[in-house]
Amino acid sequence: MRHTFFELVIEGVLVAPFVTYLLAALVVVVFLRPILHLVGFAKIFSHAPMAELSLYVTILCLLMLLF
Structure with a gap:
């Protein structure tokens, strides 16, 4: 491929x-x-910036896999 x-x-x-x-x-x-x-994403995690960074990396990986 x-x-x-x-x-x-x-x-x-x-x-x-x-x-x-x-x-x-x-x-x-x-x-x-x-x-x-609005959903309360930051309240779920003890360290919200780390969770947002993880979300960013996940989206980045998905973009690289799809395109």
Whole structure:
């Protein structure tokens, strides 16, 4: 199985696909944060920032697997 990765070109500079995945995962987490706040996500965990970081890494891994 062969993957073709498309680099993002910003002003003539090639950006690695991993950076694109990082930014996409960040956008998803930023949009999810208000929803998680309404649900009470931070109250479930003893260390909420670590749980949010874990969620970010999970979304990043899912994006890398899917695309």
